[in-house]
Amino acid sequence: xxxxxxxxxxxxxxxxxxxxxxxxxxxxxxxxxxxxxxxxxxxxxxxxxxxxxxxxxxxxxxxxxxxxxxxxxxxxxxxxxxxxxxxxxxxxxxxxxxxxxxxxxxxxxxxxxxxxxxxxxxxxxxxxxxxxxxxxxxxxxxxxxxxxxxxxxxxxxxxxxxxxxxxxxxxxxxxxxxxxxxxxxxxxxxxxxxxxxxxxxxxxxxxxxxxxxxxxxxxxxxxxxxxxxxxxxxxxxxxxxxxxxxxxxxxxxxxxxxxxxxxxxxxxxxxxxxxxxxxxxxxxxxxxxxxxxxxxxxxxxxxxxxxxxxxxxxxxxxxxxxxxxxxxxxxxxxxxxxxxxxxxxxxxxxxxxxxxxxxxxxxxxxxxxxxxxxxxxxxxxxxxxxxxxxxxxxxxxxxxxxxxxxxxxxxxxxxxxxxxxxxxxxxxxxxxxxxxxxxxxxxxxxxxxxxxxxxxx
Ligand SMILES: Cc1cc2nc3c(=O)[nH]c(=O)nc-3n(C[C@H](O)[C@H](O)[C@H](O)COP(=O)(O)OP(=O)(O)OC[C@H]3O[C@@H](n4cnc5c(N)ncnc54)[C@H](O)[C@@H]3O)c2cc1C
Numbered sequence: 001x002x003x004x005x006x007x008x009x010x011x012x013x014x015x016x017x018x019x020x021x022x023x024x025x026x027x028x029x030x031x032x033x034x035x036x037x038x039x040x041x042x043x044x045x046x047x048x049x050x051x052x053x054x055x056x057x058x059x060x061x062x063x064x065x066x067x068x069x070x071x072x073x074x075x076x077x078x079x080x081x082x083x084x085x086x087x088x089x090x091x092x093x094x095x096x097x098x099x100x101x102x103x104x105x106x107x108x109x110x111x112x113x114x115x116x117x118x119x120x121x122x123x124x125x126x127x128x129x130x131x132x133x134x135x136x137x138x139x140x141x142x143x144x145x146x147x148x149x150x151x152x153x154x155x156x157x158x159x160x161x162x163x164x165x166x167x168x169x170x171x172x173x174x175x176x177x178x179x180x181x182x183x184x185x186x187x188x189x190x191x192x193x194x195x196x197x198x199x200x201x202x203x204x205x206x207x208x209x210x211x212x213x214x215x216x217x218x219x220x221x222x223x224x225x226x227x228x229x230x231x232x233x234x235x236x237x238x239x240x241x242x243x244x245x246x247x248x249x250x251x252x253x254x255x256x257x258x259x260x261x262x263x264x265x266x267x268x269x270x271x272x273x274x275x276x277x278x279x280x281x282x283x284x285x286x287x288x289x290x291x292x293x294x295x296x297x298x299x300x301x302x303x304x305x306x307x308x309x310x311x312x313x314x315x316x317x318x319x320x321x322x323x324x325x326x327x328x329x330x331x332x333x334x335x336x337x338x339x340x341x342x343x344x345x346x347x348x349x350x351x352x353x354x355x356x357x358x359x360x361x362x363x364x365x366x367x368x369x370x371x372x373x374x375x376x377x378x379x380x381x382x383x384x385x386x387x388x389x390x391x392x393x394x395x396x397x398x399x400x401x402x403x404x405x406x407x408x409x410x411x412x413x414x415x416x417x418x419x420x421x422x423x424x425x426x427x428x429x430x431x432x433x434x435x436x437x438x439x440x441x442x443x444x445x446x447x448x449x450x451x452x453x454x455x456x457x
Contacts, residue, residue, distance in 0.1 A: 104264060104286065108135035110428060111282055111291035113305055115140070115263045117148040117254045117414050118406045119297035121421025123261035129429050135289065136261050136297075137282065139268035146299045148254050148414060150382025152317055152343060152350055154332050155415040156188040156245035157213050160204035161453040163391065163439045164412070165211040170419035170435055175248060180256050181418075182249025187331035189219075189227050190456060191239040197336045200454050201240040207453075208242075216242035228333050230326055232367035245332070247343065250414045257421070269298075272305060272403075279400045293428055294403045300383035302407040306397035309445055310408045312383035318358045319348040321375045325368040334457055335365065341457065342366065348375070384411035389450040394420055394440040395427065404428060405442050 110126060112119045115138035123134045138145060155175065157168035175183035192198045201218065208216045220238045225231050227241055271283040272294070281288040296305040300312035326344050334341040340353040340361040349369060351358035362369045387393050387408030397403040406424050409416050419435075426433045439451055 105135060105289070106287060107290040109133035109291065110135070110293045110295065111289055112136040112295040112297055113269045113282060114138060114146065114297035114299055114302075115143065115258065115261070115265070116146040116297060116299050117250065117257070117417040118299070118409070118420060119295070120254060120257035120261045120263070121417040122295055122297060122406060122424045123263075123421075124257040125421040125425035126428060127260045129425055131425070131429060134262060135291075136263045137267045137269055137284070137289070138263060138265050141265050143254055143258055143263075144251060146301075147382045147385065148250050148299075150317070150380055151250040151414045152352065153182070153247050153250050153345065153414070154188070154245075154343065155183065155248045156242065156332070157211075158188055158190065158204065158208060158216055158240060158242045158245055158456065160200070160207060160456055161391065161439075161451055162207055162211055163437070163451065164416075165208050165213060166435045167392070167416045167419045169211065169213065170422065171416055172244070174418035174422070178256065180249075181253045183246065184248075184329075185244045185246040186329050187227070187241055187243045188245035189224065189239060189241050189331040189333045191224055191231070191233070191236050191333065191335050193233075193235040193237060193335070193337055195237070198238055201336070201456070204454070204456060205240055213242065213244075215244055216240065228330055230330065230366050230368050231333065233335075233365040239336070241331070247332070247345075248415060253414065253417065257417075269305065272400075274400060277399065277401050279403045292402065294400075295406060295424065295428075296397070296403060297406045299407075299413070300385040302385065302405070306403045306405055306442075307399055308393060308397070308405055308407050308442070309388050310385050310393070313386045313411075314381055315352070315354075315384055315411070316356070316358075316379060316381045318351045318379045319375050320351070320369065320372045322347045323349065323372045325349075325372055326366075335361070336456065339457060340365070348378075385413065386410050388445055389452070390455050391451045392416060392420060392440050393442050394423060394437050395442050398443050398446065 110131065110133065112123055112134065115136045119136050119138070123136050126134050140146070155168070157165055157172065159165050159168065175181050190201055192201060205216050205218060217240070218238065219227070219241050221236050224236055224239050267284050267286060269282045269284055272279050273281040273283060273288060279294045281290040282294065296302050296308060298305060300310065302308045302310045324347070326349055328344045330344050332341060332343045338353065338355065338361070340358065342349055342351050342362065344350070349372065351362050353361065359374055385408055387410055390410040391408065392410070393405050393408040395405060397405050404424055404427060406420050409420070423433050423435070423437055444450055
């Protein structure tokens, strides 16, 4: 359900205005409310007028809303909306939204569920292979409705399993070739407080070196402090560092691929029509959409489409206020034992941890942050798409031969999307894949062949 502030100053469900003059694509899904801060959701609010496909930005109206007002929402009241601001959105977004207003089709050669970074990467790579009759469906109203917009933008090839290292290296080739994807090799610095952690990092590095990541190296505590002088933790005994790891720009990647994709927004897939081991159509409120091939790229919400063992795991990002106490070029710095990590982005330090409390480790371990305030109002959360063995699930689904899965990246989906998009496009095109992805096959769980290996982060 979508909302807009009315003339009486109350937030109204936009469903009420459907069928009237303004056609509304605003994504303010109420069920997302506990997960999406109001200020964040406001960025996604757009009102589209017909004819003329003119975009009015009503974000400012909703930005003024408070959580209390939302809680008090009277969903039955209906008052004509007042649009107080008129802005044109940037070219890429406008392009994507306007596309959704074009004649809807009920059939495509390839139908992809989900226009996150994974879905649009697959569509773009299919287009690159000449497969252009591809339709990407997304229940959001514009790009970034899922986890991709919430990612912090880390990229690394320092993994402990061969398949993850190879996925990263394949992605990195494309990240290097497309400057707009924002690849910045500032490094990933894994820190260890215990010998056992050093052993795990060393073993992972053996795998990395065997895959060709020769620049990854073990470091002692002195070098760790040289690489990141802000570390003030006396318990660090050493760690691992790879200078070609670093940062990427999730939304730039998403928009870049989306320019090469046909996306229809505001369409939620709620089921599959099947016949034996084939999917015939996806079912939506606007009717069925048939296809020859289907792809599940629905992120943390993938489970229903092809029996996918993926569960959402909520993760929080807590920024500081704007500060220059740490440089943007600081490597991603990770305490392996508890997963606390930090990076600098857009003039703020982003603090992350599997634990709720990020403030205590930040102040204890990074002295320059002791006097830097946390900006709680700017904090956000999102979902990792966890698979049982924390590795992606890529390939034909078990129940349906023409349904491909691109799921379960378990928190690494942005960095691996260039690779997985390419690999899924290769599978669909029926050509040999760039790397061997049999370890990622969806059937591995039923075959007792889940991938084993430690998770470094
Ligand atoms: C806090 C946080 C930090 C992260 N940091 C990083 C990082 O540094 N590096 C990294 O690589 N990854 C990171 N990730 C993980 C990354 O965001 C995800 O792995 C990645 O975005 C997954 O992409 P996706 O396209 O599969 O899913 P999404 O981006 O979630 O896209 C799925 C899309 O499917 C749509 N959808 C879902 N269900 C339906 C349906 N039934 N019908 C129609 N549409 C549907 C959704 O609207 C959504 O747009 C982070 C995640 C979080 C939450």
